[in-house]
Amino acid sequence: YCVLGFEVDTVNSVQFSNHTGYDHWTGQVMTANELHTLYDGLKLNGVNRYDYVLTGYTRDASFLEMVVDIIRELKCQNPNLVYVCDPVMGDQRNGDGYMYVPEHLLPVYKEKVVPVADIITPNQYEAEILAGKKMNTEKEALEVMDLLHAMGPETVVITSSDLPSSLGKDYLIALGSLRKIKADGTLVKERIRMEIPKVDAVFVGTGDLFTAMLLAWTHTHPNNLKMACEKTASALQHIVRRTINHARGKEPGMWVGGGMLGWGGGTWDGWGGLHCWVVGCRVGWGGCSAEGSVRH
Numbered sequence: 001y002c003v004l005g006f007e008v009d010t011v012n013s014v015q016f017s018n019h020t021g022y023d024h025w026t027g028q029v030m031t032a033n034e035l036h037t038l039y040d041g042l043k044l045n046g047v048n049r050y051d052y053v054l055t056g057y058t059r060d061a062s063f064l065e066m067v068v069d070i071i072r073e074l075k076c077q078n079p080n081l082v083y084v085c086d087p088v089m090g091d092q093r094n095g096d097g098y099m100y101v102p103e104h105l106l107p108v109y110k111e112k113v114v115p116v117a118d119i120i121t122p123n124q125y126e127a128e129i130l131a132g133k134k135m136n137t138e139k140e141a142l143e144v145m146d147l148l149h150a151m152g153p154e155t156v157v158i159t160s161s162d163l164p165s166s167l168g169k170d171y172l173i174a175l176g177s178l179r180k181i182k183a184d185g186t187l188v189k190e191r192i193r194m195e196i197p198k199v200d201a202v203f204v205g206t207g208d209l210f211t212a213m214l215l216a217w218t219h220t221h222p223n224n225l226k227m228a229c230e231k232t233a234s235a236l237q238h239i240v241r242r243t244i245n246h247a248r249g250k251e252p253g254m255w256v257g258g259g260m261l262g263w264g265g266g267t268w269d270g271w272g273g274l275h276c277w278v279v280g281c282r283v284g285w286g287g288c289s290a291e292g293s294v295r296h
């Protein structure tokens with residue numbers, strides 16, 4: 001189906017009853033073999049040419065390794081392919097970080113996945129464990145982003161952090177860094193900081209949505225990370241606000257669903273012809289979070 005002008009092929013990396021923030025969850029974790037079988041089908045038909053690949057939540061190390069093998073092959077098919085990786089591993093609450101996927105995935109992300117990624121979107125905790133360095137100040141955050149660039153990706157966006165905002169405690173900080181070596185050898189560096197008004201609730205799936213939106217907006221603004229991030233954050237802000245208003249009963253009749261991706265302004269039609277392959281799961285449905293809109 002077509003989302004924001006992208007024709008998207010989806011592959012489940014897990015198939016769960018609900019996201020893992022619930023007390024219980026059941027379902028299947030996809031294996032490397034199952035992924036390979038699907039990829040083989042695409043190859044046999046000669047339809048394995050993609051412009052973008054986006055990966056999200058994964059629980060299986062060999063599945064991740066297979067993703068890397070496939071990315072390498074897809075990059076041979078299309079050297080301009082952009083791989084957007086959301087290294088979904090964990091989060092922090094009240095300053096304490098924790099992993100919600102098996103810990104042995106960290107070295108696979110670090111040594112194999114991040115090096116082939118063009119854009120990564122960790123949260124603060126994920127950025128810190130990938131870089132092996134804490135970020136308590138903005139200066140340290142910039143150092144962490146440089147360490148992540150050195151691992152491979154030319155675009156790093158830290159989707160949320162608890163760094164202090166000059167606007168007060170009701171704002172969360174997101175940071176972005178674009179580091180590009182141009183054909184003539186010059187280094188282009190763009191750093192951005194976004195202060196995002198906090199909604200007093202915990203959302204699940206917003207990181208996934210952020211990454212999907214960033215993919216779409218960096219396509220429109222490939223050399224303007226500020227613009228891409230602003231449009232992404234704008235959509236997120238609209239969605240979390242409408243979601244919370246709905247949950248509090250202020251917006252009757254609103255459906256938290258895939259169609260919500262249409263908010264945030266801009267013209268999202270008519271891009272046509274782009275192929276995007278998304279490896280990730282659908283993060284559940286129903287409930288009062290933004291998750292319904294993350295139907296990669």
Ligand SMILES: Nc1ncnc2c1ncn2[C@@H]1O[C@H](COP(=O)(O)OP(=O)(O)O)[C@@H](O)[C@H]1O
Nearest residue numbers: 123159160174197198199201203206207210236
């Ligand atoms: N409580 C919130 N208030 C406002 N915006 C939020 C909130 N939680 C998430 N967001 C939005 O979602 C984006 C991703 O944040 P988050 O879900 O914390 O990332 P991650 O899943 O990577 O930890 C943020 O940049 C912000 O735009």
Ligand SMILES: Cc1ncc(COP(=O)(O)O)c(CN)c1O
Nearest residue numbers: 019020057204205206207208283
């Ligand atoms: C199945 C699944 N997918 C994705 C996520 C990531 O959610 P978020 O976008 O909020 O980082 C989670 C978080 N627990 C999850 O359980």
